[in-house]
Amino acid sequence: MTVTSENSLFSNVNKGARFIRHFNFTRIMSDIKIGINGFGRIGRIVLRCALEKGIKVLAINDPFISVDYMVYMFKYDSTHGRFKGDLSNKDNKLIIDGKSITVYTEKEPSKIPWGQLGVDYVVESTGVFTTVDKCQAHIQSGAKKVIITAPSADAPMYVMGVNEDKYTGQDSIVSNASCTTNCLAPLAKIIHEKYGIIEGLMTTIHSYTATQKTVDGPSNKDWRGGRSAAQNIIPSTTGAAKAVGKVIPTLNGKLTGMSFRVPTPDVSVVDLTCRLEKPAKYEDICNTIKNACNRNELKNILSYTNDEVVSSDFIGSPYSSIFDVKASISLNDNFVKLVSWYDNEYGYSHRVIDLIKHMAKVDTNDGTTKNSSPVQQRRPRQSSRSQSKNN
Numbered sequence: 082m083t084v085t086s087e088n089s090l091f092s093n094v095n096k097g098a099r100f101i102r103h104f105n106f107t108r109i110m111s112d113i114k115i116g117i118n119g120f121g122r123i124g125r126i127v128l129r130c131a132l133e134k135g136i137k138v139l140a141i142n143d144p145f146i147s148v149d150y151m152v153y154m155f156k157y158d159s160t161h162g163r164f165k166g167d168l169s170n171k172d173n174k175l176i177i178d179g180k181s182i183t184v185y186t187e188k189e190p191s192k193i194p195w196g197q198l199g200v201d202y203v204v205e206s207t208g209v210f211t212t213v214d215k216c217q218a219h220i221q222s223g224a225k226k227v228i229i230t231a232p233s234a235d236a237p238m239y240v241m242g243v244n245e246d247k248y249t250g251q252d253s254i255v256s257n258a259s260c261t262t263n264c265l266a267p268l269a270k271i272i273h274e275k276y277g278i279i280e281g282l283m284t285t286i287h288s289y290t291a292t293q294k295t296v297d298g299p300s301n302k303d304w305r306g307g308r309s310a311a312q313n314i315i316p317s318t319t320g321a322a323k324a325v326g327k328v329i330p331t332l333n334g335k336l337t338g339m340s341f342r343v344p345t346p347d348v349s350v351v352d353l354t355c356r357l358e359k360p361a362k363y364e365d366i367c368n369t370i371k372n373a374c375n376r377n378e379l380k381n382i383l384s385y386t387n388d389e390v391v392s393s394d395f396i397g398s399p400y401s402s403i404f405d406v407k408a409s410i411s412l413n414d415n416f417v418k419l420v421s422w423y424d425n426e427y428g429y430s431h432r433v434i435d436l437i438k439h440m441a442k443v444d445t446n447d448g449t450t451k452n453s454s455p456v457q458q459r460r461p462r463q464s465s466r467s468q469s470k471n472n
Contacts, residue, residue, distance in 0.1 A: 113441045116140040116200040116224065118190060119207030122291060123230045125155055126430040127204050129164065130399075132177065134434055139198050141175065142185040148173055151184060160347045161397060161427065189218065196223015202437045206230040216254045226440060229256040230433055232320055240266045241432045241439070242382035242401065244328040250443045257436050258328070260429035261285045261321035261340075264351045264402040267383045268421050269325050271373045272366070273332055277358030283322040283338030287349040288392075288425060293342065306342075315342040347426055348392040351402070353419045360414035370404045370419075382432075390422070398424045399431045 113136050117124050120143040131138050146154065148170045155175070156164050166178045174181040187193050190210060195203060203224040210216050213235050216227045229236055233256035239245050240258050243266045248255070257263075265283055272278060289310035294300070300307025305315050322338030336355075361369075371385045381399065387406040388394075395403060401423060408420040423429075 112445075113137060113202065113437060114139050114199050115202045115204060115437060116142070116193070116195055116198065117204045117206060118142045118193065118210070118219070119205070120146055120151060120154070121206065121208070122426055123430060123433075124204070124206040125158070126161070126426050127206060127230070127433050128155065129161070130427075130430045130434045132166070134438075136434060136437070138182050139200050140183040140185060140193070140195070142187055142190075142193050144186045144188045147186075148175060148184045151175055190216075191218040191222050193219070193222050195219060198223075201225045202440065203227045204230060204433060204437075211256075212236070213254050220253055225253070226444070227254045228433060228437060228440075229254070230429075232256060232259050232262070232324060238262075238324065238327055239436055240328045240401075241435050242267045242379045243270050245436065245439050246378075248440060248443055250440075250446075255436075255440075257429075257433050258324055259319075259321050260423060260425040261287070261319060261349065261351065262324045262328070263429055263432050264349075264421055264423035265321055265338075265353060266325045266328055267379060267402050268351070268353060268370070268404065268419060269332060269336070270329055271370055271379075271383070272353075272355070272357070272419070273329065275359075275369050276361050276366070278332060278335055279356040279358055281322075281336045281353055281355030283336060283354075284352045285319060285321065285338065285340045285349055286352070287317075287319075287340050287342050288345045288347050289342050290425075310342065311344050313342075313344070316340070317342050345392055347424060348395045348398075349423055349425045350392065350405075351421045351423070353421070355417060355419070357415045357417065362414060363409075363411040363417065366411070366417060366419075367404075367406050367409075381435075386422075392422070395422045395424050397427050398422070399428055400424075401428050401432055 115131065115136060115138055117127060117138060120141055128138055152168055152170050152175065156168050169176045173184055175184055183198065185193050203219045205216055205227050208231055211229055211231050211233050216229065219227045236254050236256040237252050238256040238258045239248055240263055293310035294307055295311060296309050298307050306317060308315055317340040319338055319340040322336040325336050326333030373379055374383050374385050382401045384400040384403040386403055403422040405420045405422060409418060411417040
C-alpha cells in the first residue's frame with residue numbers, strides 16, 4: 082500500500098491548479114479576435130506583434146490603402162525589415178501564412194461590420210478617432226471593446242506594468258496612452274515607490290514620425306513642426322509626463338515635460354530629472370531598477386543595460402523602457418537624471434497586444450465579452466483626462 086504524504090498531496094493539488102490556470106489562460110488567448118482600424122506605422126507593427134503572439138486578426142480597415150498595396154507595405158519595412166512569412170492577397174483578403182484577414186476601406190467606423198466578423202477588440206490606430214464619442218461608432222457596429230493607440234481626452238488610460246490592474250471590464254473604450262508615457266511611467270513608478278519623487282522634469286528625445294515634414298512646409302499651428310524632420314532637432318510639446326499623473330495619481334502635478342524631435346526614424350529616449358524625498362546613492366537607485374525588472378508585473382516591460390549602447394541597438398526591442406545605467410547620472414543623493422530607451426513603434430505595439438490580452442482575461446471572468454450584446458455595453462467612464470501630442 083502506497084502512503085501519500087500531506088506535502089505530496091498539497092504539491093499535486095498546486096500543480097493541478099497551475100495546470101488549470103495555464104489551460105484557461107491559453108484558451109482565453111486563442112479566443113481573442115481583433116480588428117485593426119488604420120494601417121499606418123502602429124497598425125502594421127501591431128499586426129506583426131499579434132502574429133508573433135498568436136492573436137487572431139480577423140479584419141483590417143483603411144480607406145486609403147488597397148489590398149495589394151497593403152501586402153507591399155506590410156511585406157517591406159525600411160526600419161524593421163522584411164516580413165518573413167508568406168504573404169499574398171485574394172478576393173479582397175490579406176493572406177498571411179495561409180490565414181485570411183478581411184480588408185475594408187470604410188471612412189466611417191460605423192460601416193465596418195465588426196460584429197458580423199466576430200471581432201471583440203478593435204485597435205483604433207488611425208490617430209483620428211481618439212475620443213469616447215468618436216469610438217462609439219466601433220461599438221455600434223459590433224465591437225465589444227476599443228483600444229485607442231494614442232492619448233485620449235476622455236477615455237480611461239492604462240499602462241501595462243503600472244495601472245492595468247485598475248481595469249475591471251466595465252470600460253468599453255480605453256487608451257493605451259502614448260509610447261513615451263509607456264516608457265516613463267514604469268520608471269517613475271519604481272522610483273516613486275522606493276524614494277518618493279518631489280518633482281521632476283522629463284525630456285524625450287524622440288524620433289521623427291509621419292506627422293512631420295520631409296522638407297520645410299506649412300504648419301500654421303506649430304511653426305517649428307513645419308521644418309524639415311531630416312535636417313533639424315525640433316523642440317515640441319508632449320503631454321506624456323503629465324499623463325503619468327493620470328496613471329499614478331500620487332504623481333499628479335509633480336511631473337511635466339517637453340520633446341525634441343530628432344532626425345532618426347525609430348527609437349527614442351526619456352530623460353527624467355527629479356528630486357527625491359529620500360536620499361539614495363546612485364548605485365542603490367540602479368539596483369532598485371534592476372531588481373524591479375524581475376517583478377511579475379514588469380517582466381518584458383522594464384529592462385536594464387550597462388552596455389555602451391546607442392539608439393539603433395534598440396530597434397525591434399519589445400520593452401516599454403530600457404534603463405541605461407551608464408547614461409544616467411546624479412548630482413547628489415536627492416537629485417538624479419535617469420535615462421531610459423524605447424522603440425516608440427515596436428515596444429509600444431507590443432503593449433497594445435499585451436493590454437488586449439489582459440483585458441480579455443478580465444473580460445472573460447467578468448462575462449463582458451461573452452454575454453453582452455455590443456450595443457448594450459456599459460458606457461465608459463467620462464473623465465477630464467487630456468494630453469497633447471502622441472509622443
